[in-house]
Amino acid sequence: MLISLLVSSQLLFAKPDTQAVKTIDVAMLHPRVREWAYPVKDVKVPANSVCLLWPSTPGKNIAYKIMMATDAGFTQNVIVGDEQRWAVYPIHQNVKEGKWYWKYAYKTDNPIDKWQWSETNSFIVERSQNSISSPSPKQVLENLQVLENLKGQQHPRLWSLNKNAETFYGNNKNNPEAKAFVAAMRKQLGKTLPEEKPTRPRDTTGMNALQKKQMIEFMYHGFGNKVANPIKDLVLAYYLTKERAFMDEAIKQGVHVAKMDPEGYATRDDFNNGNIVEGLATLYDMGFSFLKDSEKQLLKNAIAVRGQMIYKGLPNRFELQMCDNHVWQHILRNFSIAALAVANDVPEANEWLTYVYEVWNARFPVLASTDGGWHEGNGYFRVHYKTLIYLPMLFGDLSGRNYYEEEWMNNLAYYILYSYPIKSTSVSQGDMHENLKDIVRNHGLFADALSTKINNPYLTWYAHEIRKLYPDFFRANDDFLLFRLLNYKGDKVMSASKVPSDLPKSRDFRDIGLVAMHSDLVNTARNTTVFLTSNPYGVAGHAHAAQNAITINYKGKKVYGGTGFYSNFSDAHNLLDYRSSRGHCTILADSLSQRLGEDGYGWIPRFITGNRIQYALGDASNAYGNLTTDFWLDRFTQIGIKADKESGYGDAGVKKFRRHVLQLDSNYVVVYDELESVKPIKWTSQMHSPFQLTHVSAAGQKSKTFDLQADFVKSNVTVFSSSTASINIHDQYNFPAKNWKGKTDDEGNIIEFSEQWHAGITSQPTIKQRFLTVIQIQEKQLQPIKQAVLKNNMQQVQIGGWTISANLETGKEPFLQVVSSDQKSLFNYGSSEVKSGKNLVPRTISGSSVLVEKGKIQEVVDERPNVTNLDTGR
Template sequence: MAMSLAIVLQSALLFTPVKQEAVKQLDTGMLHPRVREWAYPINRVEVPDDSPCLLWPGVKGKTVKYKVILASDSLFNKDVITGAEQRWAVYPLHQSLKPGRWYWKYAAVEKSGAKWKWSPTYDFVVKKQAKNLFVSPTVATILEKSKAAHPRLWGMNKGADAFYTNNKHNPEAKAFVVATSKLLGQELPEEKPTRPRDTTGMNALQRKQMVEFMYHGFGEKVAMPIRNLCIAFQLTKEERFIKEAIKRAVHVAKMNPDGLATRDDFNNGNIIEGLAWLYDAGFKYLTAEEKNLLKNTIGIRGQKIYEGLPNRFELQMCDNHVWQHIMRNFSIAAVAVASELPQAHEWLTYVYEIWSARFPVLGTNDGGWHEGNGYFRTHYETLIYLPELFGNISGVDYFKQSWMQNLPYYMLYSYPPNSTSTAVGDMHENLGGTVKMQAIFADALALKVNNPYLNWYVSEIRKSKPDYFKGNDDFQLFRLLNFNPKATKPVVSPSALPKGRVFNDVGLAAMHSDLAHTGKNLTSYLMANPFGAAGHGHAAQNAFTINYKGKKVFGGTGFYSNFSDAHNLLDYRSSRAYNTILADSLGQRIGEDGYGWMPRFMTGAHIQYALGDASNAYGEVTTDFWLGRFKEIGLKADKNSGYGNSGVKLYRRHMLQLDSNYVVLYDELEAVKPVKWTTQFHSPFNMNGKESGNALTQSFDLTTGLGHVNAAIYAHTPLQMSIHDKYNFPAKNWKGKTDDEDNVIEFKDQWHAGISTANPVQQNRFLTIIQLKNGVVEVVKLLNDVNGLYHLKLGQWEIMAELNATKPASLQVKSANENSVFSYGNRPVKVKSKVYEHRVKGSSMLIELKNNVINKQEVVDSLPDVVNFDAGFKRK
């Protein structure tokens, strides 16, 4: 899908009044349902390219089959495309369509011989310029290519000699062979826990989870040596490696598929990949008996995985475990045994079709990832190896797709080198600085996406973390496959890039003062996510994170103790853990219906700006998945737990970063009834409240060691402040979880501040001014306050904010030299004796002057791509 940008009103038209609505509203239960609920594309939507994938909601049943028909006329007589019967609810076209209107429908049948039930006829439009440069070949072509002689994985049937020759003098290849040779003659692995734990005193649920935890990684432990021995054989052509691999694979193939050690999908997936490696790479060295053993074991284990996929997996927003690892394992196995194991024909068809239709599953085009960077890392191997695998077969360079090309910018802006990240989503707390997985993934990606800023990103990490790039790791094979000592990698500092960037598809605005120098950088993030609080995402709509000099100052708190234990549900995953708004102490929904979106964004030389909308994020928890998680541990998603219907119907948060020292927040809030509004602040650093002689203002300082930090909060109604260092439910590392360096994580208390309206009010506005300085923070001077219209002075900046919620919202920020001016609302603004009007009432406008040249930007709300292109839900 084409990347959506805020609607910019060009400067040439700036002073011409136009009739246009600045503010857009969404009126739908969710934008990305957990399970697909409507067909796509429909309602004459203009699709972003000429080779769309057809999607539709599934019909219940394990034996359901579907078929599709598509034509350029509603009677299905012209340019007809008819799909074969299939078990899954996606249909990639694998061809370009001519411009114009197209019609399609699908049919389902639950039992063989029953009557097909057809859907209504849907339609969409292909525009003339909607050319897709990455049309993938048909399934028939892929299946024919899969009949290649062994070894066929990674194109070795044609490229084995080149792989051998190319790596003959590669130091990393030599080191890999030396390391792998240590496996020769070792004892065969036993089926026992990889990380034993004492389960004394645990309840039944905890004990079940702990057993899974104890065997986690067993499949990789026993399968990875087989894979490495096969690679060593291909690097050296020395039979000792393949013979050792055969011995190990035969041993592993005889393990019980239903035993504790290998029965879960993670372990099972690794097992079948390891066996597939040996079957493919060692094919001509295997006896007929060994081939049959491997094929039968792959067949049993693979079918166990496959039967849980069709008519379920492709319908899910994201089944994380499958996308993270199992689909990669399963796809490698399907390619390895295709044409020789009968069921593998269907396996390969399925994974190729789902990859074609759904990649990237938690993003669209902008390079972002819905769940945040903590859990993004668990997908890295698949995101590197499956494009390589399917690219080898299809001839499509998936690394040239828009999402891949934008991924370096997402990494750079959301997780700068040698800095902490966005502090949102599961496992965010493990990213206090650059971790090894991030470094080596970036390095691997740079082999295919030769982006000069990505090359800079990797080079910066290499300077500070050289040990990350030594020894064996998950991307070593990828580097060996793509080793090219003659390749040139231009390295360009991001200094000349815009200071900020928005990732609308995942609702992230990133603002930096100095991208190129972490030690000087002030970073502000605003999150408003169209995917909602789904999967490993959190109820953090319109939450902000502020990092200073590479360290988190304000951000999400708590720890990933377990996916859904009491600390997770009552703190870590909930809005209570984020710098966002509570209403009557209630937070946002968890689930896909608790979503936000990013209507506006602008970036300039001195002022950066984002607007997030979380008006749809509040209400009762309604999804069965999450209600079941509460019930499982004896909790209710009620007011005692911080959930429920607070009646919030408007929450728009404007966020500005001013140069390298100030962040300004302006919140517009409204509920269906009076509520107590609370704006929250969370930090790993000690908070100290400051006495205020004005009940309309509250402030506190942070003791950081990074400099001086102060937050001041203003409203047009009396405020109260509460500061403490306790969670709603204690954080306890009951699993003994470890960080990336295998150190047991200490679950520490952190600091929390809540500034609340003293009395319930139906409408409210907060103005927050945060200072982060090396020197002493400045006193915010109140120049005027006329019935809620605050006029403040802070250093070289003046701020005017309308906090009286009965009057139209307005915010203006101006530098003392008037070279940088921001205005939201409809008030005219004066710059260098010249008055500028808003072209659209309620727009946001940024005016900056440099070398006597005026740069003007004016934006109104722009809907996310999922709304622009997926018209299956109501909107207004």
């Protein structure tokens, strides 16, 4: 028998206090290119290692400088920056607390031009204790020169081997992994020198011009690694053994590669060129004392030409981009290593090193803030792993600052734990998410490496589990081998670790718009995971139009979530299915996707973690509208498709999309959607799965049910609608998924692009719409659902010891309540008064979300993301 509501209808429909519900009314929170200065408007900076940012001035050879002071007249405590070519300026000193004023100026290289000053901006430094500062680039270069003069030795500089080479050799003398690596490198001695030819030939017959161009680039992808990695490995083998044969072989191969045409197909690609620059620079630096003068000059010339090819496209552009992925993923690391290796030896390299050092200090971490997440999802986060391990070490050695102690780095440990559990898939959002069906090798190696630098006992546990469960990850040469060797001090001894069973079951990462809920973080076989994504960065880079989308994993496998395949960054399947909202468990508005671009953003206003109940609220009210971003419009033009309603894009007039998501124990998920538009439109609630979905007949026109069955799980989904609804279940993409590039997984196997299942529950045209979705996930028998409609269109559902009540009457205020059968766990949203059993629960703000468990009361209202408080220039 269904139980009655615990609040009166009078209280139930009280209008929520406006303080509980907040909105954001700006076009975007993180523009693709910086559009305003930072920090401004007396914003309180989080620490006193201040960094100044400002928009660029168009044109070539633009110069900038800054001025800051503690008075608006710029006469007290004045700091003046040197002339520079880039639009970031970290203040490499601990400035005093209080209010500061600053401005920037620009001019061209025309001698008659004068400095043009910006308006005066201001910010407030709140604290000065225990802040972390780094030396200026000028100090870094001077220290480098002083150290070399004292030692009487210019090289090696990389990885502190100028002072630690003997320690490195001694530590690894009996290291089994080092011995295995050296044995493998002996087989490289005397090998034929590499030819400039495709690393993965493909037939281009029948391809259009764009596909052929992309395919040629694809065929040479990895060539830089192929020819540069052996050089670095041979040099490393020398430092592990002191056997001259390894260095001689490295020099032979390095000289050969240095003579390759930098404009040729094989090496002109940015990835290939970056890898070659790093390989040649490593040989120059670490093999310096073995090189002939002619060989040094050849390497310096090649590095100078190739390095300048990279550098010419960076200042006054790269530092202003939200994220130039290719550079942040690989090229910044390649280029930084090269810049340090040849600084003071190649005239241009001092400016290179100054630039990368300043950008690193100003922008790291580029796609996050402090909470540890990465906004593009883990499929492409892992492409950044190598840079995120080595550059903190490189710049740390250079500056003396421990970048592993940054707040983001410490929270990264929790992001890894919650977003990518052991023996499990991850959240299905962002390019290449479908490749993460289990812990993949480079993720395991990254977590292991990170655990040696971050003092987090839970990450230590995570790394220990990876070494135990995936021992083959550590039995071959890989991207993190050098890191492990540099940090090896005998057999790996795990520091004190803690099993994360004592951590909260859920965690929010609001900077990047992710909430991760778990029933059992430790035991994958018992874990049900629910992810809610609503991303303040919008659909930038490799992110997807997945605002207010959910992913549900069970026993480490995806049951519901994003669908499709990463065939190419912007082919038809990518733009019309995979990256589109059509490919995610979210809402279509009049059959239209959320827009692509930074203006298609969402955010997480509320979050509560409890014992039996986990809760989050996502807001995607700003995610819909016409696609207007030039970057994405150009991608549509390139493939001959218009970004119009026929393609699933356009403005349906959405005003509101707030999605409440609750996980109840390990078997039930409740989703409550509040939707509103400026005109009557159809609303479609979507669910996707790799497993077959089957429609189940149900009484009434306002609820639809479908089942899912697989060999490891049984599930059903019932969607209750505020208006008459229809259901459509199919296994076809909007545009077929074809692996036309022959993409492979991490083990080199060709990926099968299979059909998947899609369910859409569509309302009749309405201005306001609500959906209540109840999802059941069981290992064995599904539990029966009892349902009733009370007065005022109040929907009530009883299932598995839970009673769920939701207001579906759009003319009344929203309401959602979940109560356990023992009355000890209660969630309530939207009423003025809450009762737990016979006890009245105090509520401070009407319209808040309240969780009551074991006598503990948690109440939350909307909280805007940090960026709205810090980066307020708009």
